[in-house]
Amino acid sequence: MTNRLSGIQEFVAVVEAGGFAAAGERLGLSRSAVGxxxxxxxxxxxxRLCHRTTRVFNLTDDGQVFYERCLRALRELEAAETAIETGRNEPAGRIRISVPVLFGRRCVVPVLMELARQYPKLDLEASFTDRTVDLVEEGYDLAIRNGPVRDNAGLMMRRVARQRMTICASPHYLEQRGSPATFAEIADHDTVVYSLGGRIRSWCFRSISGESYELPLQSRIKFDDLDAIADAATAGMGLAWLPCWLIRDRVRDGELVPILRDIDPLVFDSSALWPRTPHLPTRMRLLIDTLAARLPGMTG
Structure with a gap:
């Protein structure tokens, strides 16, 4: 008996990804296999469902009608899968996650390991990157992002943590150069800054009126890793602007000293994002709820 569903997943992926090569990456198949x-x-x-050349992909009229019907059918299948999964004694299945490198290692991974120990049938796959991934295009079920989220079209979002930032330096540096009493004095100090893709991340703060503003910087020491910036600050290379959770132990041990502590720090949201769907699988709901419950204790 012919498999009535054969090819439908590939066809829908091609339409959503905009081409055969991109669909293949999303499904883990070659372009040829998808075609x-x-x-x-x-x-x-x-x-004929679509017109395609090496550069252009367009649905035919029949293809558009069939695609819309396929979407409805796949949503029904997903709803059925969710209903069955909800009735299981324990969550199961694969979740593919994208997380920022350092925040992921320090804060998210302990939560994932906790879930993996508690639910042996969960298959958790995490990718560590500081670039903004396309969840649908690259086949991720969930992404964690720090700071403002601007490209959330077609995505659901939930805040799972908040991160307070502070300026800090080593005791030796402050002894040698003095501690700035105002933001204007920072311009006279050495700084170690975060830079990714050639762009320096400004230091952000909140004014008395509650509005946020940026402190533009020039620095001769630029890293794309927060741990490396903390190491440089500890070594006396200058002032650094870092998450409080990252430097907590260094402050406790006297290796770093927060400065300008009377200034209200900017607080960043950490958000979980996932593709919009009418039926969220139980395993996904479990992961999001657990992140929202556990991460604040790690970043607070």
Whole structure:
């Protein structure tokens, strides 16, 4: 008996990704395999679903109608899967997650390990990167992002933690150069700054009126790793602007000293994002709820 669902997943992925190569990356298949699956589907249906060249992909009228029907059918299947999963004694299945490198290692991974120990049928796959991933295009179920989220079209979002930032330096540096009493004095100091893709991240603060403002910086020491910046500040290379959770132990041990503590620090949100869906699988809901419950204790 012919598999009536054969090729549908590949066809929908091609439409959503905008091409065969991108769909292949999303599904973990070669471009050729995706193309052959769609051709077989067209042969079984007896219609042409799309026009494609090496550069252009467009749905035919029949393809558009079929795509919309396929979406409805897949949503029904997802709802059925969710209903079955909800009735299980324990969550199961694969979740693919994208997390910032350092925040992911220090804060998210302990939560993932806790879930993995508690639920042996969960399959958790985490990718560590500080770039902004495309969840749908790259096949992620969930991403954690720090700071403002601007590209959330088609995504659901929930705050899972808050991160307070502070300026700090080593006791030796402050003894040698003095401690700035105002933001204007920072311009006379050495700084160690975060830079990614050639762009320096400004230091942000909140004014008395509650509005946030940026302190533009020039520095001869630029890293794209917060741990390396903390190491440089500890070594007396200058002032650094870092998350409180990252420097907590260094402050306790006297290696770093927070300054300008009477200034209200800017607080960043850490958010979980996932593709919009009418039925969120139990395993996803568990992960998001657990992150929201556990991360504030690590970042507070």
């Amino acid at each position: 052959k699956a769609v051709v077989r589907l067209e042969g079984r249906l007896g219609v």
